[in-house]
Amino acid sequence: MSAADRAIPWLIGIGSLGLLVTVYLALVEAPAMGENAGFTAPEAYRILFIHVPFAWVSFTGFALLFGGSLAWYLRRSEAGWRLGVTGARLGLLYSLGVLISGPIWGAAEWGTPWDFADVRLNTFAVLAGVALFVALGERNSEDTAEIRDSLSAVGIFGFGLVPLTYMATRWWQERHPGPVLGGGEDSGIDPFILQIWLIGAASMQILFIGQTLMTMRLLRMENEVEKMLTMLEA
Amino acid sequence: MDDMLALALAYGLLIALLLGHSILTALRMKDLDARLEAAVESMESASKVREGSDLSEE
Structure with a gap:
């Protein structure tokens, strides 16, 4: 077993523990936000403590999809393909x-779960669609170089939506809240809330690294089983 | 949607999502381990059969 494989339970354990701390801080320690803070749903805003880290970490997933797809496309790298998947x-x-937590918060805060005129919401949904397409395509198609090329192309071009999604609230802010970090003079956030977000994001990122190593191991094992079965059949 | 209901629903679903993913991955890992073990055993018995037939031919 490699050092990376041995680290998997530790990373998943530490990440999960950090997430439990985040949930405690979000639900118990963070203050309620009344109408004077600009919220109509003073308790449901606590969803954002976990919604935002989920969003940040999802971008790491899209970055892996992009990097892995590129490595497969340019170098025919097996590890790159596994990373992309x-x-x-x-x-x-x-x-x-x-996409689960956002619309629930929207339903409580805005009175509607979705706004089809909001660019941030829609580009993010399409990004999730890109990930869904590649994940399902890889699982349900024959494993050939042509299929890998096609799915990698979707992963590479789909990544173009990441900067667009990031900038959407700066360029066309509709319903989704504007940027709170690096968003200019009007942006900014309470230091305690930021602290909970950062603990949540760090914990989720650690969990994500553990899950990444575990999924890569799973794909490697699948590949080994396939090779063995092919040898047995031959 | 009710303020508290939204909070409980969102946290419940997100925890279920992460737990569900972990359980599914662990089950797939277990299944693969079993398949890998079975494949190794099949290869070993196939090589033994091959060795046996080689000896009888000699």
């Missing part, structure tokens, strides 16, 4: 977290 699977997992 891992990025698609985990990008999908974390973007699902965003």
Whole structure:
């Protein structure tokens, strides 16, 4: 067993523990936000303590999908392919977290779960669709170089939506809240809230690294089983 | 949507999502371990059969 494989339970354990601390801080320690703070749902805002880290980590998944797809496309790297598939699977997992928690908060705060005129919401949904397409395509198609090329192309071009999604609230802010970090004079956040976000994001990132190593190991094992079965059949 | 209901629903679903993913991955890992073990055993018995037939031919 390699050092990376041995680190998997530790990373997943530490990440999960950190997330439990984040949930405690978000639900118990963080103050309620009344109408004077600009919120109509004073308790539901606590969803954002976990929604935002989910969103940040989902971008790491999309970055892995992009990097892995590029490595497969340019160098025919097996490890690159596995990394891309891992990025698609985990990008999908974390973007699902965003797409579950966001509309629930929207329903409580805005009175509607979705706004089809808001660019941030829609580009993020398409990004999740890209991850879903690659993850399902890899799982349900024959494993050939042509299929890998096609899925990698989707992963590479789909990544173009990441900067667009990031900038969307700066360029066309509709309903989704504007940037709180690096968003200019009007942006900014309470230091305690930022602290909880950062603990949540760091914990989730550690969990994500553990899940990445575990998924890569799973794909490697699948590959070994396939090779053995092919040898047995021959 | 009710303020508290939204909070409980969101946290419940997100925890279920992460737990569900972990359980599914662990089950797939277990299944693969079993398949890998079975494949190794099959290869070993196949090589033994091959060795046996080689000896009988000699």
